[in-house]
Every structure is written in C-alpha cells, then in structure tokens.
Amino acid sequence: MAAIDALPPLREVIARHGLSARKALGQNFLLDLNLTAKIARAAGDLTGSDVLEVGPGPGGLTRGLLAEGARRVVAVEKDARCLPALAEIAAAYPGRLEVVEGDALAIDHRALLTPPVKIVANLPYNVGTELLTRWLDVADWPPFWQSLTLMFQREVAERIVAAPGSKTYGRLSILAQWRCEARIVMDLPPEAFTPAPKVRSSVIQLTALPAPRFPADAKVLSRVTAAAFNQRRKMLRAALRALAPDIEDRLRAAGIDPTRRAEQLSIAEFCALAREIAA
Structure with a gap:
C-alpha cells in the first residue's frame, strides 16, 4: 500500500x-x-x-x-x-x-x-x-x-x-x-x-443545482412528501387528507389522479401539488 x-x-x-x-x-x-x-x-x-x-x-x-x-x-x-x-x-x-x-x-x-x-x-x-x-x-x-x-x-x-x-x-x-x-x-x-x-x-x-428543477415552496413540498410517504400504501386522497379538506380537488387541479400512490408521482408532479396546496 x-x-x-x-x-x-x-x-x-x-x-x-x-x-x-x-x-x-x-x-x-x-x-x-x-x-x-x-x-x-x-x-x-x-x-x-x-x-x-x-x-x-x-x-x-x-x-x-x-x-x-x-x-x-x-x-x-x-x-x-x-x-x-x-x-x-x-x-x-x-x-x-x-x-x-x-x-x-x-x-x-x-x-x-x-x-x-x-x-x-x-x-x-x-x-x-x-x-x-x-x-x-x-x-x-x-x-x-x-x-x-x-x-x-x-x-x-x-x-x-x-x-x-x-x-x-x-x-x-x-x-x-x-x-x-x-x-x-x-x-x-x-x-x-x-x-x-x-x-x-x-x-x-x-x-x-443553481436553482430547483421545478418551482415550489420548500416547506410545503417537505410537508406534502412527508404526508404522502408516511402512508405510502394508501391512495393520495387518503394519505394527504390532513393537508387540506378539499385534497381531491387540489390533486385534480395539479393534474394528478387522486387514486394514485406516492411512489407513482414524479418530482414535477409533487412540486405541482405543493404549489396547489400553497395557493
């Protein structure tokens, strides 16, 4: 050596x-x-x-x-x-x-x-x-x-x-x-x-990276991903219910089927949902 x-x-x-x-x-x-x-x-x-x-x-x-x-x-x-x-x-x-x-x-x-x-x-x-x-x-x-x-x-x-x-x-x-x-x-x-x-x-x-790949508030994205993956076996409409009472509408507004699960979403989709939640 x-x-x-x-x-x-x-x-x-x-x-x-x-x-x-x-x-x-x-x-x-x-x-x-x-x-x-x-x-x-x-x-x-x-x-x-x-x-x-x-x-x-x-x-x-x-x-x-x-x-x-x-x-x-x-x-x-x-x-x-x-x-x-x-x-x-x-x-x-x-x-x-x-x-x-x-x-x-x-x-x-x-x-x-x-x-x-x-x-x-x-x-x-x-x-x-x-x-x-x-x-x-x-x-x-x-x-x-x-x-x-x-x-x-x-x-x-x-x-x-x-x-x-x-x-x-x-x-x-x-x-x-x-x-x-x-x-x-x-x-x-x-x-x-x-x-x-x-x-x-x-x-x-x-x-x-000089800037994140997609726009999103870091704190909101952190909350969304934590909630989604804490109950990753559940559909998103159930896993994210605590984040917003109208979560199904928010998911659809972000272009996401509420029956999908966390591991199926891309980073771009999580960021879109974080922007919808923040709004």
Whole structure:
C-alpha cells in the first residue's frame, strides 16, 4: 500500500491511541488510505475549497482530503478519544486542519467555513440521514455548500438516487433530486471497515443545482412528501387528507389522479401539488 503522507499507518495510530470503534457512536473506521484518498478525489478539485468533514475518527479520510490539496478542512468529532490522533494530523498539515469537538447536529457548520465549501464525510450511521436532510431541506437555495460527497449504507444511497415507481423511491429521493444532481460514485464492501458492518456501503455525490428543477415552496413540498410517504400504501386522497379538506380537488387541479400512490408521482408532479396546496 502506497503512503499518502509521512504519517504512520492508521492501524498503528488506532493501536497507539486505543481507538476501538464504538457502536453507540455509529463508528466504522476505514483504514485503507488508498480508499480514503480515492473518496477525496471523488469530491473533485479541493484546492480552492474549505471542506467540512463530520466524524473523522482516527483521520483516514481527513488525511486523504489534505493530501489531495484541500485548502482547509474543518473536522467535527464527537468522540474525545480521537482528538489526539487528529492533533497529530493538524501538526503535519500546519494551518490547514481545524478540529471541532462536538455534536454535528448541534453545530452551525456555516459559521466555521469560508466559501466555496464542499462536504465530504464517512458519516456515522446513526446520524447520517438526519444530517443529509438538514443540508437539503433549507429555505434558501443555493445552499452554503457546492457539493456533498458522503458515505452511507448502500440501501440509503439507493433511496437517494431512486426513480419514481421503485420501492426505494421516497421523500429522501425527492429532497435530493429536486435541488441536486445525485449519483452513486463508489461501492465499498464490509471488509473495508473495522469493525466490518453487516451491510455494504456506497459513496454518493450530490452537486447543488443553481436553482430547483421545478418551482415550489420548500416547506410545503417537505410537508406534502412527508404526508404522502408516511402512508405510502394508501391512495393520495387518503394519505394527504390532513393537508387540506378539499385534497381531491387540489390533486385534480395539479393534474394528478387522486387514486394514485406516492411512489407513482414524479418530482414535477409533487412540486405541482405543493404549489396547489400553497395557493
């Protein structure tokens, strides 16, 4: 395995600092530095960007991002045990790594970064979907970031890129694809991680569009999709009844048959319905 920098191998770092992965924190460490560098390269040219990383752990991906030329990396880590290992990386890359101890769900990421911003992370399994939803479901667009290059369980990645009519198509598919180009760029087997998870993982990239694909109020669209997919087996006239007493008329006004189900509607149709509800 070729070295990407002058720092020691990750297995040595983990052994020296006693960094056994904790299930309660959703930790699965990726130790192959060639793979972490490959993930960093998947995010595109980093040389002029600040990069936000959530859950760096012992710093494998952090090193990949720095070695690939990121202008500055802000790494948010909840596990205090990892801070000494990350401090060693900061010393090896003077002025380019800022480590923030804390919960990524409670931190204002925008305040830590200078545009342009890319987010690249092997997200902890227990908070990954919630973080993604927060980055996508915002009032103002474009967002503070240009792209998201994130690792998820394969089933979550498939939901993000799913097309209408598929079993995996849902609210997350619409939130992502309404405002972004979304694609899976890499698959990783369980044995690439320590400890090995029971599922395959995928790296997904979402590139922010200058404007949403179709006009709609973000809050209304979020409400409509949440209601529709919370009862996805029901016809829309039943699943959406709580949104408006005249929901059947609203559906027909948007050009949608009230007897259809949520997974059958395109993003354009959901946006048309959101505009009708808002009106």
